[in-house]
Amino acid sequence: DAEITQSPRHKITETGRQVTLACHQTWNHNNMFWYRQDLGHGLRLIHYSYGVQDTNKGEVSDGYSVSRSNTEDLPLTLESAASSQTSVYFCASSRGQGGTDTQYFGPGTRLTVL
Amino acid sequence: DQQVKQNSPSLSVQEGRISILNCDYTNSMFDYFLWYKKYPAEGPTFLISISSIKDKNEDGRFTVFLNKSAKHLSLHIVPSQPGDSAVYFCAASAMTGKLIFGQGTTLQVKP
Numbered sequence: 001d002a003e004i005t006q007s008p009r010h011k012i013t014e015t016g017r018q019v020t021l022a023c024h025q026t027w028n029h030n031n032m033f034w035y036r037q038d039l040g041h042g043l044r045l046i047h048y049s050y051g052v053q054d055t056n057k058g059e060v061s062d063g064y065s066v067s068r069s070n071t072e073d074l075p076l077t078l079e080s081a082a083s084s085q086t087s088v089y090f091c092a093s094s095r096g097q098g099g100t101d102t103q104y105f106g107p108g109t110r111l112t113v114l
Numbered sequence: 115d116q117q118v119k120q121n122s123p124s125l126s127v128q129e130g131r132i133s134i135l136n137c138d139y140t141n142s143m144f145d146y147f148l149w150y151k152k153y154p155a156e157g158p159t160f161l162i163s164i165s166s167i168k169d170k171n172e173d174g175r176f177t178v179f180l181n182k183s184a185k186h187l188s189l190h191i192v193p194s195q196p197g198d199s200a201v202y203f204c205a206a207s208a209m210t211g212k213l214i215f216g217q218g219t220t221l222q223v224k225p
Contacts, residue, residue, distance in 0.1 A: 004157075033212075035215075040217055041217060042118075042120075042203055042215040042216050042217040042218050043158070043203060043205075043213075043215040044215070045212060045213070045214075048212065058212070090157050090158070092157075100146050100163070100165070100207075102148075102160045102163075103160070103213060104160075105150075105157030105158045105159065106157050107155070107156055107157050108155070108156070108157055
């Protein structure tokens with residue numbers, strides 16, 4: 001069955017370190033998204049991609065970067081981790097660009113920055 | 115500037131009764147609305163959606179109502195079951211494929 005996976009599921013790192021969170025989907029979806037979930041804010045969009053070599057900034061992109069070299073993967077990099085980036089991160093994918101296309105979410109990565 | 119708001123952080127109902135979760139939005143360009151359900155330690159999963167050309171969409175025990183003039187939508191769960199206990203997120207889209215989520219409402223259904 002097609003799925004979307006994230007790794008690691010839990011990560012503890014120190015302030016200033018570079019961290020990369022992996023996202024892999026086997027749906028063959030063109031669109032991929034990264035969100036962070038924080039209490040009181042719900043899910044906020046960090047970066048998104050509509051296809052290979054395409055990346056776009058979302059609502060809270062400062063301090064994060066992504067690259068899309070193939071259809072299946074969209075890794076999220078924190079260039080220099082900050083305590084404010086402690087959060088739960090979700091990756092999602094969807095087939096088309098339309099607003100009606102369902103987004104399928106991964107299980108999440110809980111990141112703690114000390 | 116929260117474009118999608120869920121003003122009730124939590125809701126508790128008795129098994130078998132109706133659960134009503136509310137969501138308000140400010141952007142009149144939104145034309146598609148969704149509800150996602152999230153269990154602890156899992157990602158959100160799609161539950162039900164509604165297009166702005168409709169005012170009601172029903173799927174089994176779940177019904178979503180849309181009031182465009184009030185910029186308000188609600189999710190009704192009838193009858194509520196203990197397995198419905200989860201966090202519910204309202205989301206809206208304006209044909210770009212990007213979703214704007216509300217803060218979430220934690221529903222507890224008591225046996």
